[in-house]
Amino acid sequence: MTKIAATNVTWHHGHVDREQRYGMLKQRGTTIWFTGLSGSGKSTIAYTVEHALVERGHLSYVLDGDNIRHGLNKNLGFSPEDRTENIRRIGEVAKLFADTGVITLTSFISPYRADRDLVRKIHEEGKLPFVEVHVDVPVEICETRDPKGLYKKARAGEIKEFTGISAPYEAPLKPELTIVNTTMSVADAATQVIEYLLSKKLIPAL
Amino acid sequence: MTKIAATNVTWHHGHVDREQRYGMLKQRGTTIWFTGLSGSGKSTIAYTVEHALVERGHLSYVLDGDNIRHGLNKNLGFSPEDRTENIRRIGEVAKLFADTGVITLTSFISPYRADRDLVRKIHEEGKLPFVEVHVDVPVEICETRDPKGLYKKARAGEIKEFTGISAPYEAPLKPELTIVNTTMSVADAATQVIEYLLSKKLIPAL
Numbered sequence: 001m002t003k004i005a006a007t008n009v010t011w012h013h014g015h016v017d018r019e020q021r022y023g024m025l026k027q028r029g030t031t032i033w034f035t036g037l038s039g040s041g042k043s044t045i046a047y048t049v050e051h052a053l054v055e056r057g058h059l060s061y062v063l064d065g066d067n068i069r070h071g072l073n074k075n076l077g078f079s080p081e082d083r084t085e086n087i088r089r090i091g092e093v094a095k096l097f098a099d100t101g102v103i104t105l106t107s108f109i110s111p112y113r114a115d116r117d118l119v120r121k122i123h124e125e126g127k128l129p130f131v132e133v134h135v136d137v138p139v140e141i142c143e144t145r146d147p148k149g150l151y152k153k154a155r156a157g158e159i160k161e162f163t164g165i166s167a168p169y170e171a172p173l174k175p176e177l178t179i180v181n182t183t184m185s186v187a188d189a190a191t192q193v194i195e196y197l198l199s200k201k202l203i204p205a206l
Numbered sequence: 207m208t209k210i211a212a213t214n215v216t217w218h219h220g221h222v223d224r225e226q227r228y229g230m231l232k233q234r235g236t237t238i239w240f241t242g243l244s245g246s247g248k249s250t251i252a253y254t255v256e257h258a259l260v261e262r263g264h265l266s267y268v269l270d271g272d273n274i275r276h277g278l279n280k281n282l283g284f285s286p287e288d289r290t291e292n293i294r295r296i297g298e299v300a301k302l303f304a305d306t307g308v309i310t311l312t313s314f315i316s317p318y319r320a321d322r323d324l325v326r327k328i329h330e331e332g333k334l335p336f337v338e339v340h341v342d343v344p345v346e347i348c349e350t351r352d353p354k355g356l357y358k359k360a361r362a363g364e365i366k367e368f369t370g371i372s373a374p375y376e377a378p379l380k381p382e383l384t385i386v387n388t389t390m391s392v393a394d395a396a397t398q399v400i401e402y403l404l405s406k407k408l409i410p411a412l
Contacts, residue, residue, distance in 0.1 A: 014253055015253060015256070015268060015272075016253075016256050016257055016260050016266070016267075016268075020260055021260065021265060021267075024260065024263065024265065025265065047220055047221060047222075050221070050222050051222055054222050054226060054227065054230065057230065059227060059230065059231065059265070059306070059307070060222070061222075061227075061302075061305075061306045062221060062222075063302070066221075067302060067305070071298040071301065071302070071328075072295055072298040072299065072302075075291075085281075089278060089295070092277040092278040093278065093299055093302065095277065096267075096269070096273060096277070096278070096299065096303075097302075097303075097306070099267075099273070100265070100267045100303070100308055101265070102306055102308075122277075
C-alpha cells in the first residue's frame with residue numbers, strides 16, 4: 001500500500017471543532033422547527049424553504065414523517081408517551097445535524113408544548129439556534145383540506161388520538177415565527193421564513 | 207415586509223434531491239462504521255480520520271458515545287435488547303446523515319453481528335455506501351491498555367455485561383476493512399481508512 005499525501009498532514013485528536021465545519025460550509029447549523037396541525041402545510045412550506053436554501057448555496061435537510069416515522073421512530077406509536085419520545089429523538093437528531101452545520105427543518109405536528117420546550121432547551125444547552133415556526137391554521141380549515149383523508153378517518157373513529165379531533169394541540173406561546181397559512185401562497189409562506197433567517201443573520205444576504 | 211430576491215426563484219415542492227446536495231458538497235454521503243472492543247482505539251482513529259477528511263475539504267462528523275449516549279440514546283442501557291436498539295437508532299441516524307451528504311464515522315463497540323448487518327441493510331436499501339471497519343485488537347491487549355479503567359471495574363464485577371469480559375463480541379466476518387491496531391500508530395491506522403476511501407473512489411484524490 002503506497003503512502004498518500006495525507007501522511008504529511010498533522011494528525012489531530014479529539015472531535016473537529018464545530019466552527020471548522022461551519023467555516024467550510026459558510027453557514028451555521030440551525031434548527032427550524034415547524035409545528036402545527038395535520039393539513040396546516042408544514043411539510044409543503046418546509047420543503048419549499050429547503051429548496052430555496054439549497055438554491056442559495058446552503059446545506060439544508062428536512063426531517064419529517066417520511067424519513068423518521070419509517071426509520072428511527074418506527075417503533076413508536078401515537079400515545080402521549082410515544083409522541084413525547086418521538087419529539088425527543090427528533091430534537092436530539094436535529095441537534096446533531098445543527099452541530100454538523102446543517103440548516104435542519106423539522107416538520108412534525110409536535111402537539112405538546114413541554115416536548116417542544118425540551119427540544120428548545122437541548123438546543124440552548126448546545127448553543128445552537130432554535131427557530132420555532134407555528135404554522136397556524138384553524139382545525140376547521142385543516143379538516144376541509146384533509147389532503148390525506150386523515151380527518152375523515154379520525155371522525156369515523158378509525159384513527160384514535162388524532163390531534164385536533166381526539167387529542168390536544170397546544171399552540172406555541174412565543175414562537176419565533178407565526179405563519180397564518182390560511183389564504184397565503186406557499187411561496188409567500190416560505191419567503192416569510194427566509195426573511196426571518198435573513199433578519200436574524202442566520203443566513204447571509206445574497 | 208419587503209419582498210426579497212428569493213421571490214424570483216422557482217419554488218419547488220417535495221424533498222431536495224440527494225444528488226443536488228452531493229453536488230453542492232462535492233462529495234457523496236457515506237457511513238464508516240467502526241466496530242471493536244473497548245480500548246481498541248475506535249474513537250481515536252475515527253477522530254483522526256474526521257480531521258484528515260475536514261482538512262481535505264470534506265464535511266465529516268463522528269457519532270460516538272459522547273454525543274449519542276448522553277443524548278438520543280440516554281434512555282437505553284446495556285442489556286442485549288438495549289444494545290440492539292442503540293445500534294439500530296445510530297444506524298438510522300447515520301443513514302440520514304449520509305442522505306444529507308455527510309461522511310459519517312460511527313464509533314461504537316456494536317458487538318452483535320446481526321445488529322451491524324441490519325445497519326448495513328438499512329444503508330443498502332437507501333443506496334448509501336456502508337464501510338464496516340473492524341478495529342481488531344485482542345481483548346488481552348485492550349485490557350492492558352484499559353484507558354478508562356473499565357476492564358478493571360468489569361473484572362471486579364462493578365460493571366455487568368461488559369463486552370469481552372462478561373458479554374460477547376461477535377467479530378465481523380467480511381468487514382470492508384480490518385485494522386490490526388496492536389502496534390501501529392494512529393496516523394497509520396487513519397491512513398489505512400483514507401486509502402480505502404480513495405481506492406473505492408468514495409473520496410477524490412487531492
